[in-house]
Amino acid sequence: MPISAKRCIRVAWSALYLWLATVTLFDNCSAAELSTQTRESQDTSARRLPNVLLILTDQQHSGMMSCTGNKFLHTPAMDRLANEGIRFENAYVANPVCVPSRIAMATGVMPGRLGVFNNGMEAKVPAAVDSNSLGKILKRAGYDTFYGGKVHMCPELNPLNAGYDEYFKDQREDLPTACVEFIERERDKPFLAVASFINPHDICFAYRAYKGIREKGPQSVEHLYRQAQALSLDQLPPLPANYAKPPREPDAIEKNLNPNAVTPAITMRSEYDDREWRMYRWIYCRLTEQVDMHIGQILDALQRNDLQSNTLVIFTSDHGDMDASRRLASKGLFYNESASVPFVMRYPESIVPGTVDRKHLVSTGLDILPTICDYVGIPAPESFMGRSLRPIADGNSAEQWREYVVTENHTGRMLRSERFKYCVYTVGDNRESLVDMQDDPGEMVNLASEAEYRKTLLEHRQFLQQWIEESGDNEAQTFALDVTGD
Ligand SMILES: [Ca+2]
8 A cells, every 4th residue: 555545544544533533522512511500400409409407396376475475484586586486376276285286297297087086096198198298298298307306296206217218306405406416417318307396395294393293304393383472463464354264165165175185174273372373474484595595505516507598497386384373374265366377478589578477368277388398399299288378488379268267176166267266166056156356366255146146156167067067077077066156
């Protein structure tokens, strides 16, 4: 082969090689660039997903925050959340005791639909509900998940079965530290942290301190009881305005109170004098302040780590406490002190700070999960029974909201409409109550038998029928009263 021909071939091979090398290099560059872009876009979308911090207390009624005008306690952390976010004044639990209320918050389903109307009942959680419970749904969305503190639910929803990477057991002093340690970790994913505090639930033990029963362990309120004993009357909170037993209170309320409970409200109603009730209220305030301090430690950590703006914080409680209203203590009742809880949301990127909502009726059990999913961008699965509060919280509400919210338990149903509260009980001669929440916020006057409120009463019986049909609450049908009034 002539030299010129060999040179031509070499040149051609070189050109081909150069072309191949260029193409390969270009391809490598594009792949690398693409990979970087993908990673960046994933990082960006991960950064854009909000962190979620759900703070729960136990047995705190909606009036137990200084931002509500309660002058007998000081709750700077809760007040701060309210001042920087939105506080809903009409937030009701699905059921005013621990287990069913917590099951509802974890699943977005009325606990009665899962067979639970009281503590101690076994839940039947269908797969579709279980797989869309809070921990699992956010875990699937790529979140790092942490559950700290009180659980008190059915086994299916215990944290380590329910989508949480980590479960920290302490529900008192050590919980803020564990929660902060989780929040502060370096990560490229968003996080879900549930901080579930036991207090002010220790108020349950105040009666035992009064009886002189010596308690050991962290739940002891004996030291607080002794401090209260040493105070003068003017240092104790006054009796509430609704301290008396309401004249037409449904019989079911006393019939269902358990004299053998740790807090035997029925016994206390006759046994406690005014000073004992005022001491009870003082202890309740101090326990609420303790948990407020712990909440403050977690909020400080969000701020310190520059996580405040991109973290949705929701704060609520599983139910309230009667707090001496109507000379009663503890929970399980449909009165507001037992069934209405604090409900505060903070998300500085979209929630207008310092908003107080007195208009919309919130179901904490049903609405928390759809709300979180809305902020995270997860379409609500069919199992959810409630609605996202995001449009209201972000100030965009144009849609019609619910006309009433329902709280249930084994004793009956409570249905709160915009103006009235209607209750119907399974037992007793006087099975219904109807209260004008605008004119009588202390719920002292039962209007159910008043002729001029007959139409309103029947309208609320009709609401209950509507609820039974829409929510599948077949149990309520067994004791609901006739909508025609016959
Ligand atoms: Ca509880």
